[in-house]
Structure formats: structure tokens, C-alpha cells
Amino acid sequence: MTPVPGPDAVVAALSDVADPDDARRFARFFKTAPGEYGAGDVFVGVRVPAIRAVAKTFATLSLDDVDTLLDSAVHEYRLAGLLILVEQFARASRTRSRDEQARERIADRYLAAVLRGRVNNWDLVDQSALHILGDWLYDRPRTVVFELGADDDLWRRRVALLTTFGFIRRGDASTTLELAARVLGDRRDLTQKATGWMLREVGKRVDRALLLAFLDAHAADMGATALSYATEHLDTDARAHYRLLRGSRR
16 A cells, blocks of 8 residues: 655655755745744745645645644745645535535644644735635634734734635625724734735725725824725825824824
């Protein structure tokens, strides 16, 4: 019998396409120096398209083996594990063969990884949260989204915000708007960008009037980055109006 591939096979496949020059570039790009948001993260130099290809090849990896990848110190190994979970969740969600038990197991593993700090850079969050929790929680209680959003940990809060993208894509802006109002005081750049991005998507994908109402109520208290992202697609006069509102509280 052919042995079932495990995490070592995934690591070997990624090592085959790793580039030390890319590793050095990625370490700078993802801010791995002491005191930066990605401090201590380790890169081997594998680009995202190659990681996606490897993840598809090993999409049947067991959840325990995925956990081994997620617990790695190497960024690309963690991303491969997350993309395998995304692929498994998508397969379990196919309309004709929908498997709710598998979807729940994958969502639970993903959330456990988030809580133990393994989804710990912005690309890891952005490639996974909306595809797993954003789908799984759409028609379920969303308490966990607000719990993650209330956590001061940067990555858990970003997971909460990006999870709501899954709701936005299905026409529901309610959780995004409530969560955005709760995290307005977080001036960290990556929270600011995620908040503004999600608000912009509300205006583009759900209802522009909802975005404008939020801005009318909260622009004065928003950080400059969040406001800039949220108003990016508005006309010049509207952007200027909301900047003035923000300036009025300074």
C-alpha cells in the first residue's frame, strides 16, 4: 500500500520550490524585526501560488497533520496548513455533497488555531478567515466574532473583522457595522486597514447608504487610516466632508 502523505511530505514539497532570496524579502515585507508586528516569524521563501498548488496536492491531509503544519515556526508551512483547511472546507460545502459534520470539524480546528496564536500574520488571516468562519457562522450565532473582536490580540481582532467579509459577500452588513463601531479606538495600523476595508466593502457590496450612515455617526471618532480606506470609493466632496468631520473632534 502507498503510505498516506503526512506533514513531512508537505514540507518537502515546499522546500523544493523555496528561494532564499525570497525568504529575505518576505522577512522584511512582513515586518519580522524585533518590535514589529511579525517579530520572530520565519520564512523559507515560497510564493503564494506555489503554496496554493501544494495545498491542493495535499488537500486530503488529516486535521491532526494540518495542526502540525499550523504549529510550525515557518510562515509558509502555516499558510499551507490554512489553505488546506480552506480547500477542505470548500469541498465539504459543495451543494450536492454538503457535509455539515466535516464543515464543523474544520471550523473548530481553525478557531482552535486562531485561539492558540497560529493564525498570526495579516496574510494568514486574510487568506482564511472569510472562507471558513465567514461561511460557517453566516447562519449561526456570531458570539465568537464579537469575542475575538473584543480580544486585544491584533490577529484575533483581525480574524473577527475579516470573518465578517463572508457575511458582507452574502449581503449582510450588520455584524461588520457593529464590530467596526466597537473597535474604532484601536489605532494599530493593521486594525485600521481591516476596519476601513470592511466598511468600504459594505458600501460597495451591500448598501452605500449603510456606509454613509455609519460615517455620519462615527467619522469624527475614526482613525485617519480607517476613514481613508472606508471612503476610498466615494467622490472627492464626500471624502473631504468626512475628513472635516474627523478634524472637528481633534
